[in-house]
Amino acid sequence: xxxxxxxxxxxxxxxxxxxxxxxxxxxxxxxxxxxxxxxxxxxxxxxxxxxxxxxxxxxxxxxxxxxxxxxxxxxxxxxxxxxxxxxxxxxxxxxxxxxxxxxxxxxxxxxxxxxxxxxxxxxxxxxxxxxxxxxxxxxxxxxxxxxxxxxxxxxxxxxxxxxxxxxxxxxxxxxxxxxxxxxxxxxxxxxxxxxxxxxxxxxxxxxxxxxxxxxxxxxxxxxxxxxxxxxxxxxxxxxxxxxxxxxxxxxxxxxxxxxxxxxxxxxxxxxxxxxxxxxxxxxxxxxxxxxxxxxxxxxxxxxxxxxxxxxxxxxxxxxxxxxxxxxxxxxxxxxxxxxxxxxxxxxxxxxxxxxxxxxxxxxxxxxxxxxxxxxxxxxxxxxxxxxxx
Numbered sequence: 001x002x003x004x005x006x007x008x009x010x011x012x013x014x015x016x017x018x019x020x021x022x023x024x025x026x027x028x029x030x031x032x033x034x035x036x037x038x039x040x041x042x043x044x045x046x047x048x049x050x051x052x053x054x055x056x057x058x059x060x061x062x063x064x065x066x067x068x069x070x071x072x073x074x075x076x077x078x079x080x081x082x083x084x085x086x087x088x089x090x091x092x093x094x095x096x097x098x099x100x101x102x103x104x105x106x107x108x109x110x111x112x113x114x115x116x117x118x119x120x121x122x123x124x125x126x127x128x129x130x131x132x133x134x135x136x137x138x139x140x141x142x143x144x145x146x147x148x149x150x151x152x153x154x155x156x157x158x159x160x161x162x163x164x165x166x167x168x169x170x171x172x173x174x175x176x177x178x179x180x181x182x183x184x185x186x187x188x189x190x191x192x193x194x195x196x197x198x199x200x201x202x203x204x205x206x207x208x209x210x211x212x213x214x215x216x217x218x219x220x221x222x223x224x225x226x227x228x229x230x231x232x233x234x235x236x237x238x239x240x241x242x243x244x245x246x247x248x249x250x251x252x253x254x255x256x257x258x259x260x261x262x263x264x265x266x267x268x269x270x271x272x273x274x275x276x277x278x279x280x281x282x283x284x285x286x287x288x289x290x291x292x293x294x295x296x297x298x299x300x301x302x303x304x305x306x307x308x309x310x311x312x313x314x315x316x317x318x319x320x321x322x323x324x325x326x327x328x329x330x331x332x333x334x335x336x337x338x339x340x341x342x343x344x345x346x347x348x349x350x351x352x353x354x355x356x357x358x359x360x361x362x363x364x365x366x367x368x369x370x371x372x373x374x375x376x377x378x379x380x381x382x383x384x385x386x387x388x389x
Contacts, residue, residue, distance in 0.1 A: 033134030035069075035116070040128050042066070050134045053112070055105030074101035074109060081114075089118065089127055096132065111141040159351070174246075174283060175209045181248045201248060208245040230268045235310065236261035239299055242279050246286075253286050255295035265301055267308060267376060273352040278312075280345045281372050285314035290367065306378050313371040319364040328362060 033050025037043075046063045054072065056062040063069075073081050077100035088096035096116040101109040116132025182205065186198040239259050243250065250257060267274075282297065289295040295314060302309040319328065329350040353360050357377045364370040 031136070035132050035134065037130040038128070039126075039130075044069075053134055053136045054102055054110060069102065072103040074103070077101055085116075088116070096130075099137070110136055110138045113137045172209075174279065175205065178205050178245070178248050181252065185248075204244055204247075208241070229270060231271050232266055233269055233271060233274055234263070234266045235274075235301060236263045236265065238274055239278055242275060242282065246279070246282060249283065249286055253289060253295055255286050255289070255297060257282070257297045257299070259299050261299055261301040261310070265303065265308070269356060269376070270352075273355070277349050277352055277374065278310075280349050281312045284345060285312060285316060285370070288314075288316045288370075290315060290317050290369075303378075308376050308378065310374045310376075311371055312374075313369060315369040318366040318368050318370050319362070320366050321362070321364055329360070 031049050031052075033053050034047040035050055036045045038045075044063060044066055046069075048057055051057050051059060051062055070078075070081075081098050081100045084093070084098040085096050087093045094117075096114075098114045100112055100114065102112050103109055113135040114132065115135075116130055118127040118129070119131045120127075120129035122128050179202070182198055182202050186195055186202075189195045189198060236259060239261055243257055243259065249255075278299075282299075285297045286295050293315060295316060297312065297314045300311045300313070302311070321328070329346050350360055353374055353376070359375050361373045361375070362370065363373070
């Protein structure tokens, strides 16, 4: 902690560090600032190097006030700055050490490594003399931040790559399963009418697959350009499109799906993410149907000026939240003995929602059903609006 006033040369201090001229010179050469506080005289002293760090070299007035340095410590750093000093005085720390930002004469801030120690006490063991140093570590802090930013970028890109791989696995796997089912229906068809009807479904599925591939290609482009493509998406229309794509699965499982989303409701979001989120939640609702009843699924929407919510509810087998609630969105976490369960879908959905500042919650009761509620903030990056038409 710096309490120093350099109104006179260091080597003129009778009781200060000026007694050791060679040591003082060595310190000045290394640009290490030195401070001293004399509690008996209630004065602080700066070395020129200490003042030079923040632009007050050759300023005889700086340091005349005990708080000249203290008042320049960044407001966010002051509490710890004073606490560390007090902990040393109280014997809680063998040495005072603190890193803080201090305002320079030109208004900029520098990062300072501040160290000090009580070097003299009175007969009652009260500290009366403190000695310490200042080191400008601004470049070191900036380099650490650059390194941290680089690591964050690499980590983010790695997570994006994993996310993309999961999207490909899930989305294309569903398309492949639909194609297989339709081909089976085609070969089992007993009339030309049934075959023609199956071909129509295959055409719809083919168009959906082409769009999915285009969206996946767009994700690759997004990662390369480091920009996120946001589109205006009408949620009811997008949900209907996905339901058409899943028509074979829905019919095969005798599922009833009610899309209650307001047709005028739209958001600005990434197309691939929305498709993946809704598709995964709908297929899960069918996959984990109750064995004693046909699946009934509803898709509802709620919104206000701050948030839009999409709720997908089913009457399936449910999830034991007391047992699995803390890990339900974990990677490779499964909760049922379904042989197709991979523990990727919910993890993927959560990441895709959180990528745009949203969140997902789940309510479930075993043998009753499950509701997943997606909340998306009304922000510029993921805007929620209602049209006036």
